[in-house]
Amino acid sequence: MKNITNRQFRILGDCGKIYQFMLDIYERDWRNGVPAPFFEWAYSAFAYWMDISYSYKNRIWEENGEIVAFCFYENPVTDIYFSLKPGYEELAPEMLAYADEYMPGKDGKNQMILFGGQTALINAAKELGYRQVKELNDMQFDFGDVLDYPLPEGFYFVRPEEYDMDKISKCCWKGFDHEKTEGPWDHQYEQDGYQHLAAPHATAELGVIIADEQDEYVCHAGMCWVPQNKLAYMEPLCTIPEYRNRGLAAAALSEMYRKMKKLGATHMTGGFNGFYEKIGYKPAGKWTYWKKG
Numbered sequence: 001m002k003n004i005t006n007r008q009f010r011i012l013g014d015c016g017k018i019y020q021f022m023l024d025i026y027e028r029d030w031r032n033g034v035p036a037p038f039f040e041w042a043y044s045a046f047a048y049w050m051d052i053s054y055s056y057k058n059r060i061w062e063e064n065g066e067i068v069a070f071c072f073y074e075n076p077v078t079d080i081y082f083s084l085k086p087g088y089e090e091l092a093p094e095m096l097a098y099a100d101e102y103m104p105g106k107d108g109k110n111q112m113i114l115f116g117g118q119t120a121l122i123n124a125a126k127e128l129g130y131r132q133v134k135e136l137n138d139m140q141f142d143f144g145d146v147l148d149y150p151l152p153e154g155f156y157f158v159r160p161e162e163y164d165m166d167k168i169s170k171c172c173w174k175g176f177d178h179e180k181t182e183g184p185w186d187h188q189y190e191q192d193g194y195q196h197l198a199a200p201h202a203t204a205e206l207g208v209i210i211a212d213e214q215d216e217y218v219c220h221a222g223m224c225w226v227p228q229n230k231l232a233y234m235e236p237l238c239t240i241p242e243y244r245n246r247g248l249a250a251a252a253l254s255e256m257y258r259k260m261k262k263l264g265a266t267h268m269t270g271g272f273n274g275f276y277e278k279i280g281y282k283p284a285g286k287w288t289y290w291k292k293g
Contacts, residue, residue, distance in 0.1 A: 009058035031117025033083030037224035072255030089120035106287035116286030140284035169256035171217040175238025
């Protein structure tokens with residue numbers, strides 16, 4: 001007979017434990033929940049873009065002190081995720097019921113994000129009146145294939161020992177189109193880059209940065225290396241607007257593939273859009289989104 005207890009998440013005391021739990025249950029299709037860097041990126045770095053004031057609402061389930069299940073929100077606070085160790089599927093109804101009643105979003109605003117293979121959780125969501133409103137296929141690059149796009153003329157890869165955080169922040173500000181809504185770069189949110197560098201398992205030196213002939217950073221691909229899972233967790237990827245559609249992102253990911261394959265990685269994350277499929281990524285996991293109504 002299982003001896004299951006539950007308790008609330010403690011942001012300073014539990015981040016490392018949750019990271020290890022997610023390492024232990026990881027599968028390439030995310031059938032047991034998100035990989036460890038997904039969580040650490042949001043919580044242990046205390047990212048500026050995320051509201052951590054409700055983190056006490058995240059809940060942990062344990063058996064004899066060992067974490068076996070975890071329910072948490074990310075950004076926005078109404079997006080709820082579930083990590084569940086195989087063999088503990090009977091906890092799924094309790095986890096969904098808890099999220100439905102206690103997680104930050106009320107009055108039908110919560111959105112349960114469940115992955116293909118999380119059958120017990122999906123069934124529990126249906127029982128509570130949730131219905132699927134959207135699904136997306138996440139892309140991964142399998143290192144059994146080859147990623148080899150050339151770097152266009154007039155650009156170069158910045159050496160890791162020369163990375164400039166101010167330039168990286170500026171590149172990301174432009175690359176994610178913040179200038180359109182928030183104005184030119186003026187060191188807004190530069191703390192985010194430093195906070196992510198301070199994350200316990202950050203591997204910023206494995207990222208790839210492309211600069212132009214004026215030494216301005218024009219494309220950036222970040223990397224969180226997870227050797228325990230042979231996972232190259234790529235996040236973020238951006239190119240500043242005036243340099244898009246020149247092959248820079250494909251060249252950056254090709255360089256990252258070369259770096260990470262040498263370290264023993266077997267696969268690398270990507271995103272949802274057609275760019276990844278075009279350069280050789282393949283569907284690896286299904287995100288499904290559930291709401292009441």
